[in-house]
Amino acid sequence: MGFRIGIVGGGIVGLSVAYKLTKRFPNCQIQLLEKEEEVAKHQTGRNSGVIHSGIYYKPGSVKALTCRDGKAQLERYCEEHGVAFERCGKVIVATDAREIPALNTIQERGETNGIQCRRIGSSEIGELEPAVKGIDGLHVPETGIVDYVGFCQSLRRQLQVRGQFVQTGFDVQQCEARGGQLVIRSRNDEQPVDFLINCAGLHSDRVAMLCGMNPKVRIIPFRGEYFELKPEAEPLCRNLIYPVPDPNFPFLGVHFTRMVMGGVECGPNAVFAFAREGYTNHDLDLRDLAESLTFPGMLRLIAKHWRMGLGEMHRSLSKPAFVRALQRLVPAIQEEHLVAAPAGVRAQAIGRDGRLVDDFVFEEDDRSIHVINAVSPAATASLAIADRVVDLVAARSLTLA
Numbered sequence: 001m002g003f004r005i006g007i008v009g010g011g012i013v014g015l016s017v018a019y020k021l022t023k024r025f026p027n028c029q030i031q032l033l034e035k036e037e038e039v040a041k042h043q044t045g046r047n048s049g050v051i052h053s054g055i056y057y058k059p060g061s062v063k064a065l066t067c068r069d070g071k072a073q074l075e076r077y078c079e080e081h082g083v084a085f086e087r088c089g090k091v092i093v094a095t096d097a098r099e100i101p102a103l104n105t106i107q108e109r110g111e112t113n114g115i116q117c118r119r120i121g122s123s124e125i126g127e128l129e130p131a132v133k134g135i136d137g138l139h140v141p142e143t144g145i146v147d148y149v150g151f152c153q154s155l156r157r158q159l160q161v162r163g164q165f166v167q168t169g170f171d172v173q174q175c176e177a178r179g180g181q182l183v184i185r186s187r188n189d190e191q192p193v194d195f196l197i198n199c200a201g202l203h204s205d206r207v208a209m210l211c212g213m214n215p216k217v218r219i220i221p222f223r224g225e226y227f228e229l230k231p232e233a234e235p236l237c238r239n240l241i242y243p244v245p246d247p248n249f250p251f252l253g254v255h256f257t258r259m260v261m262g263g264v265e266c267g268p269n270a271v272f273a274f275a276r277e278g279y280t281n282h283d284l285d286l287r288d289l290a291e292s293l294t295f296p297g298m299l300r301l302i303a304k305h306w307r308m309g310l311g312e313m314h315r316s317l318s319k320p321a322f323v324r325a326l327q328r329l330v331p332a333i334q335e336e337h338l339v340a341a342p343a344g345v346r347a348q349a350i351g352r353d354g355r356l357v358d359d360f361v362f363e364e365d366d367r368s369i370h371v372i373n374a375v376s377p378a379a380t381a382s383l384a385i386a387d388r389v390v391d392l393v394a395a396r397s398l399t400l401a
Contacts, residue, residue: 010034224268300354
């Protein structure tokens with residue numbers, strides 16, 4: 001039996017890491033462990049399917065570099081394996097003069113990051129998106145849309161073709177060293193591995209702690225709620241329509257997304273969730289809530305940004321308030337145009353100082369690597385993130401043959 005690597009988490013990052021490991025080290029045995037009965041059930045399967053260009057991210061950051069590389073790899077993979085995707089382009093729209101400095105910064109970052117983008121005025125915004133009213137904007141033609149669930153299913157098939165194993169229904173409860181290996185336990189099973197890679201998303205900090213790590217950050221769940229346009233209102237959005245985001249937060253604001261499998265999504269907001277898998281206002285997990293509200297970083301974040309938090313909660317509880325946010329971009333949108341769509345939860349890492357961590361976080365020890373803050377654009381960047389993780393594995397003195 002070859003060297004055995006366990007991967008916790010069957011979302012897009014875990015599957016991408018497993019796929020890249022099989023390509024770099026074909027004699028390794030990969031054991032991918034997913035607690036749900038299907039892959040891509042949480043963050044991966046609940047986003048709107050945008051292939052990000054990398055225009056927002058600080059030049060030189062891990063996000064910027066992996067987004068650009070990952071986007072190119074993702075598009076090539078989709079072409080080779082028949083996964084639905086499309087380069088449709090997006091507009092980033094300023095509706096108020098106070099947003100112009102932030103728009104300038106985004107343009108500068110885009111140009112530095114090598115992204116095809118250009119400034120457009122109100123008349124050209126109207127040509128690209130006739131229902132949008134803006135005073136200034138950016139056109140980013142290389143932004144795209146993709147079927148991320150289909151991509152994950154394709155990766156799983158590639159693993160199976162290579163003789164690798166994806167075990168669903170395995171909820172990690174414990175990790176202990178035994179006889180030179182790590183033994184990963186669920187409620188009903190255990191799997192011994194020689195090395196562990198943690199890609200557990202919403203539970204990544206907890207898995208790290210089970211492995212004896214003390215992560216520098218804590219995962220705090222933020223629910224993103226969506227609506228879909230009714231078919232008669234879909235012509236109001238041709239492709240992708242985004243606002244100028246608040247530079248103080250890693251969220252992009254409510255926007256319009258034409259989806260590659262059909263339909264148009266509107267959202268998301270960013271509201272504190274009462275459970276790590278809290279997809280509705282009624283979902284409550286007392287352990288999750290207690291951990292969030294007793295974490296010093298969360299308390300500092302609330303103290304600093306409580307007004308914004310209340311605004312997000314208001315949009316969560318009031319459909320008219322959500323509609324007003326959408327009308328800033330598309331004034332013709334009315335409440336009757338919208339139907340509720342499934343929400344997602346963002347696994348946002350927060351430092352003890354209350355800082356919303358804006359870049360990917362990797363932590364490691366002798367026997368494990370932990371991907372702890374794999375938020376947007378992690379789906380776009382997944383294959384490039386996987387390359388970084390595989391490089392970390394390759395740099396170790398491990399018998400991988």
